[in-house]
Amino acid sequence: MDEQTLEQVRSVVASIPPGRVLGYGDVAELAGLRSARLVGRILAEDGADLPWYRVLRSNGTVAEHLRHRQLEHLRAEGVLADNGRVDMRRYRWGTD
Numbered sequence: 001m002d003e004q005t006l007e008q009v010r011s012v013v014a015s016i017p018p019g020r021v022l023g024y025g026d027v028a029e030l031a032g033l034r035s036a037r038l039v040g041r042i043l044a045e046d047g048a049d050l051p052w053y054r055v056l057r058s059n060g061t062v063a064e065h066l067r068h069r070q071l072e073h074l075r076a077e078g079v080l081a082d083n084g085r086v087d088m089r090r091y092r093w094g095t096d
Contacts, residue, residue, distance in 0.1 A: 020093035
């Protein structure tokens, strides 16, 4: 992965406002990438200083190993989950 790709993903994630979320695929599309998996890899390797918790699976679920931390961050911003799933229609950034 090149520096430009890294910075494009970082820029999109940094721009997600509090109380809103995007799917990995949404971030990939906005960053001009084809791979949602690459977004996940970038966040895992270089996303600690970003609001990584605002990026979810397209169905509104989070990775099991991050579940508690991620849902706690989102709840603090007013994003509520039902049975561990965030309503993407309600909270997805850019849909209001």
